[in-house]
Amino acid sequence: MTGEVVWRRLIGRGLLLAVVGLAASVLLLMAWSSMRWDAALRESVVPLDRLAQSRYHASEAQVFTERLLRGDRSVSVELVLASLQRARHAGRSIIEPETALAGMSLGRTPSEKLMRSVGEYLAALDQVTAEVETRVRLTAAEGLSLRQIHAPLQQASLAVERVLLAELAHRRATLREIDMLNTLLVAALALLLILLRYRADVLETTAKREQERSDQRIRLHARALEGTRDGVMVTDAAERILSVNRAFLNITGYTEDALIGASSHVLRSGHHDAAFYRAMRAALVRDGHWQGEVWCRLRNGEMCPQWVSVSAVDDDDGRTSHYVAVFTDMSQVHQFEARVEHLAQYDPLTDLPNRLLIGHRLAHSIEAARRDGTGVAVLFIDLDRFKHINDALGHDCGDLLLTEVARRLQGRIRREDTLGRYGADEFVLLIEQVHDASEAATVARDILAMFNEPFALSNGEVLYAKASIGISVYPGDGETAAELLRDADAAMDRAKRDGRSIFRYYSEDLTRAANTRLALESRLRRALDEGGFRMHYQPLVCLRTGRILGAEALVRLAVTNGPPVGPGEFIPVMEDNGMIVELGRWVQREVCRQGKAWLDAGYQFDLLAVNLSPEEVRRGGVVEQLRDVLAETGFPPERFEIEITESGLMQRGEDAVEFMHQLKSLGIRLAIDDFGTGYSSLSYLKRFPVNKLKIDRSFIMALPQDQSDAQLTTTIIELARNLGLRVLAEGVETAEQQRFLAARGCDVYQGYLCSPPVPPERFEQAFLASPRAAATG
Structure with missing residues (x-):
């Protein structure tokens, strides 16, 4: 409430109290004046009346005396004296209030002057009475007339009359003054009433004008609120929504009916924690206002950034009664900021990372590689003779070609890699998690092959373009982003000098190694397509009886059109490029086919074991694949054993146990390969439904001389026995190793002591027993 309003209210209340007090005073004075007039009339008329009676x-x-003296016999002395006695009684009643006369009495004590004049009058009466009595009774008295006898009495009565009239005049003067005061008070009251009426009219007029102005302001504010692009929300102290404007409804997507009466918490998106809202509330209590960015949830569930200004509104007692919040949509601001930031880090033509972002990402990749012990490859891709295209067809056509090249390159890279435009016709590809420098060559070859197809531009032109690629690898070629980019650029220049449309490593040794790997990959692909792989079998021997229990199937690359390549060299390459999955499927089918053929021919064996690559485990689909192979070949699943390394199982993480049970449900046997070289988690091992543990050859090679290996091997055998598992030792090459393992309770061995892996024909001849031989064995 403003001071002006308070002052007006105080004035109004003061005037009202003055009018009431003045009116009460006037009424009291008028009542008192009326009483005084009545008393004055009574106190004046009664004495005059009694004086008149006394005179009468x-x-x-006097008349009776004169008649008596003339000898009128109808008048007696007693009648004269009675009249005089009545005159005295009436005269005394003038000054004696208790003396009633003709039903009238005095209301106050006579004044001293009146008492004195009445006394003189009574004395004159007494004298007249005495003289009259003497004159009447003593007729000898002469020379004194009755008029002379009554003259003092008349003078005395006139004196009393004058006193009474003087007192009456004084009372009338006093009462006229009181009446004048009443008149003035009535006039003042009338004036105050006129003033109050005038003030009421003025206040009413002013109130109407202020109400009109207030209504006009409210209408203007309402139009402003409805016309503004900012949302406005009003809540009570409990944060229940009381009012919103049209912009608020447009921003949030809610209807007014859905919001009015609801809690403002309906807008909370979960983007901010409880501490954020506690700080907002504390600012409102402390400062009366708060502003900041708030992510609000719209009706459709989306989150939208809003700049919110909240003010607390207090009531007349100073307590917060309402909150007013103004919402400014920040979506476009955020989009603009994001666009500016995007333009600062991305090429506007191709929308690929620009030179700045490439440098940042490369630095981050180097840090991650340094932490993980991996490598990073940088491919610097430069279009060959791009300047000729610009000169011949124009820069617009050149831009279209660059856009199409960027699109095609993006379709050939992994999600975790980074492709950026480094310059005019230069692109940079960052490859993370590089374990072998030759992996970059594989990518480079695919990119060069991509350029064999023509580029169809949106303007209808069809262009052929080629590119040269330079490769640098962390950590061999540099420790920083600037060094790797510089070296990749130098390698690209070398590729252009060496004939274009090729790739070159910054290091010549890496170039040769990459070429060798590419040649091997090509050879492996041809082998898969043309049947260039062969299966060899290494016997599994019972340590207690010496009986051949079966074999482990091992894949070999046929020696055709190239030098011999062992599985230790080609298996990692096939795991890197994914060909291992196709090879594994072929191996499983071929081993099951061969085993079924041996069984059909009457040969007996307990099992055939096949390795499962960690990459096959990681990619999935193994269970379904094995089920199909077993059903297709008809090979008994109880004679088929899958060997999985500990590291391969960990590829499935928490699903490893479930994966093993799914395999076991096929009816096959399971073995943990290379036990002791991986995670060796006993908690997992107890839960795996495995039949066998294989001791890695690295623990067998130095037996029995190496005490550490001997102790570890003994521990593994005892662990397996306690878990109810069989134990196989691989890589056994000497009789000493065989005796040591047999003495420790190992069940089965394989190794060159019995035989190296051999083709199926030789294994069949040397190690498979006929049904009759098996029965006698």
């Missing part, structure tokens, strides 16, 4: 009786006595 005195005159009557």
Whole structure:
């Protein structure tokens, strides 16, 4: 409430109290004046009336005396004296209030002057009475007339009359003054009433004008609120929504009916924690206002950034009664900021990372590689003779070609790699998690092959373009982003000098190694397509009886059109490029086919074991694939054993146990390969439904001389026995190793002591027993 309003209210209340007090005073004075007039009339009329009665009786006595003296027999002395006595009684009643006369009495004590004049009058009456009595009774008295006898009495009565009239005049003067005061008070009251009426009219007029102005302001504010692009929300102290404007409804997507009466918490998106809202509330209590960015949830569930200004509104007692919040949509601001930031880091033509972002990402990749012990490859790709295209067809056509090249390159890279535009016709590809420098060559070859197809531009032109690629690898070629980019650029220049449309490593040794790997990959692909792989079998021997229990199937690359390549060299390459999955499927089918053929021919064996690559485990689909192979070949699943390394199982993480049970449900046997070289988690091992543990050859090679290996091997055998598992030792090459393992309770061995892996024909001849031989064995 403003001071002006308070002052007006105080004035109004003061005037009202003045009018009430003045009116009460006037009424009291008028009542008192009326009483005074009544008393004055009574106190004046009664004495005058009693004086008149006294005179009358005195005159009557005078008349009776004269008649008596003339000898009128109808008048007696007693009648004269009675009249005089009545005159005295009436005269005394003038000054004696208790003396009633004709039903009238005095209301106050006579004044001293009146008492004195009445006393003189009574004395004159007494003298007249005495003289009259003497004159009447003593007729000898002469020379004194009755008029002379009554003269003092008349003078005395006139004196009393004058005193009474003087007192009456004084009272009338006093009462006229009181009446004048009443008149003035009535006039003042009338004036105050006129003033109050005038003030009421003025206040009413002013109130109407202020109400009109207030209504106009409210209408203007309402139009402003409805017309503004900012949302406005009003809540009570409990944060229940009381009012919103049209912009608020447009921003949030809610209807007014859905919001009015609801809690403002309906807008909370979960983007901010409880501490954020506690700080907002504390600012409102402390400062009366708060502003900041708030992510609000719209009706459709989306989150939208809003700049919110909240103010607390207090009531007349100073307590917060309402909150007013103004919402400014920040979506476009965020989009603009994001666009500016995007333009600062991305090429506007191709929308690929620009030179700045490439440098940042490469630095981050180097840090991650340094932490993980991996490598990073940088491919610097430069279009060959791009300047000729610009000169011949124009820069617009050149831009279209660059856009199409970027699109095609993006379709050939992994999600975790980074492709950026480094310059005019230069692109940079960052490859993370590089374990072998030759992996970059594989990518480079695919990119060069991509350029064999023509580029169809949106303007209808069809262009052929080629590119040269330079490769640098962390950590061999540099430790920083600037060094790797510089070296990749130098390698690209070398590729252009060496004939274009090729790739070159910054290091010549890496170039040769990459070429060798590419040649091997090509050879492996041809082998898969043309049947260039062969299966060899290494016997599994019972340590207790010496009986051949079966074999482990091992894949070999046929020696055709190239030098011999062992599985230790080609298996990692096939795991890197994914060909291992196709090879594994072929191996499983071929081993099951061969095993079924041996069984059909009458040969007996307990099992055939096949390795499962960690990459096959990681990619999935193994269970379904094995089920199909077993069903297709008809090979008994109880004679088929899958060997999985500990590291391969960990590829499935928490699903490893479930994966093993799914395999076991096929009816096959399971073995943990290379036990002791991986995670060796006993908690997992107890939960795996495995039949066998294989001791890695690295623990067998130095037996029995190496005490550490001997102790570890003994521990593994005892662990397996306690878990109810069989134990196989691989890589056994000497009789000493065989005796040591047999003495420790190992069940089965394989190794060159019995035989190296051999083709199926030789294994069949040397190690498979006929049904009859197996029965006698």
